[in-house]
Amino acid sequence: MRREARLRVLGLLLTLALPLAAAGATLEPQFSPNDNYGESFTFIGDLEDGTFVLVQLSVTNIGPGSRTGICRATVLRPGERAWTPQKKVGAKEWGYDAATSTLRVGACTARSADGTTRVEAPLDNGRVVLEYAAQVAPHSPEGSDVEVGSARYRHEVTLAFSPLKATVQVPKAAEVARTGGGYADHTRSTIPPAKLARRWVRFRALRGGERLVLLAREGQDGEFGPVYAWTEGREPSRMESFTLSREGAKERSVWKVDMFGGDGAKAMVLRSTSLLQRSAPVEDLGMLGGLVRPVVGSPVTYLHRAVLERAGQTPVAGLMEVTLEGDQ
Numbered sequence: 005m006r007r008e009a010r011l012r013v014l015g016l017l018l019t020l021a022l023p024l025a026a027a028g029a030t031l032e033p034q035f036s037p038n039d040n041y042g043e044s045f046t047f048i049g050d051l052e053d054g055t056f057v058l059v060q061l062s063v064t065n066i067g068p069g070s071r072t073g074i075c076r077a078t079v080l081r082p083g084e085r086a087w088t089p090q091k092k093v094g095a096k097e098w099g100y101d102a103a104t105s106t107l108r109v110g111a112c113t114a115r116s117a118d119g120t121t122r123v124e125a126p127l128d129n130g131r132v133v134l135e136y137a138a139q140v141a142p143h144s145p146e147g148s149d150v151e152v153g154s155a156r157y158r159h160e161v162t163l164a165f166s167p168l169k170a171t172v173q174v175p176k177a178a179e180v181a182r183t184g185g186g187y188a189d190h191t192r193s194t195i196p197p198a199k200l201a202r203r204w205v206r207f208r209a210l211r212g213g214e215r216l217v218l219l220a221r222e223g224q225d226g227e228f229g230p231v232y233a234w235t236e237g238r239e240p241s242r243m244e245s246f247t248l249s250r251e252g253a254k255e256r257s258v259w260k261v262d263m264f265g266g267d268g269a270k271a272m273v274l275r276s277t278s279l280l281q282r283s284a285p286v287e288d289l290g291m292l293g294g295l296v297r298p299v300v301g302s303p304v305t306y307l308h309r310a311v312l313e314r315a316g317q318t319p320v321a322g323l324m325e326v327t328l329e330g331d332q
Contacts, residue, residue: 185210
């Protein structure tokens with residue numbers, strides 16, 4: 005398999021695995037020798053000019069070799085081509101420094117201390133810096149653990165609602181600094197990605213008057229969990245299930261998500277408004293995809309601008325991700 009193709013697949017695996025350490029060491033990977041181990045620290049920004057920024061630092065045993073580290077970034081600027089660099093490193097090129105509270109993966113770093121969090125990703129002649137006005141504080145809403153046989157997946161939100169300053173320099177362009185809303189989470193899994201979920205829905209309203217995050221998973225067995233919505237200033241609200249409907253195909257897809265509470269009543273509705281990115285790493289591999297599909301499946305992720313609607317309340321605008329196992 006070509007090196008570029010392997011990198012895309014490894015990045016996909018860790019996105020799906022799209023995490024626990026003790027207090028004070030929340031950016032320290034908890035390594036496992038399990039062949040399906042994957043752990044990711046993901047940092048997201050929704051900036052004032054409409055730019056979407058992501059940096060992810062990951063460790064995995066999946067794919068060629070073991071104890072592999074990956075740093076990847078995504079920058080989606082309105083009207084511009086996506087910039088999606090990533091770098092794979094060996095076991096000796098990543099680690100956690102407890103003295104400085106810093107996770108390092110190659111040249112990329114994430115440090116959380118003294119009430120702030122700073123993430124830096126210098127990749128492919130460009131650079132992304134995310135500066136959060138808060139220190140990571142792990143929170144795992146009810147239902148955040150998933151078990152498949154003896155394997156386990158765990159998710160925690162580490163920065164739910166934080167002001168953010170982002171500095172972005174894509175190759176051959178001037179450096180730009182913007183403010184916005186920030187989010188971060190941490191996942192750790194020993195479940196093979198193909199068995200972890202049938203579909204995921206994520207929503208993050210990080211700017212504006214009301215800030216809210218939502219996570220919903222349907223397993224391959226048809227069971228739901230975690231499914232919750234978390235509004236800033238309140239406790240996370242666990243929900244029972246969701247339904248997902250679609251009009252159009254691929255880049256023309258339009259999504260509607262109905263979320264249901266514990267009493268079976270519809271609690272809220274998500275509607276996509278505009279597509280930012282469609283990502284299908286295994287599909288893009290063509291014939292090579294057949295070599296990795298038995299382990300990772302063929303997930304496809306859509307990132308949209310979207311609106312959350314609730315009866316009697318003002319609609320909330322944000323970012324919605326829909327991830328499917330296969331894209332029929």
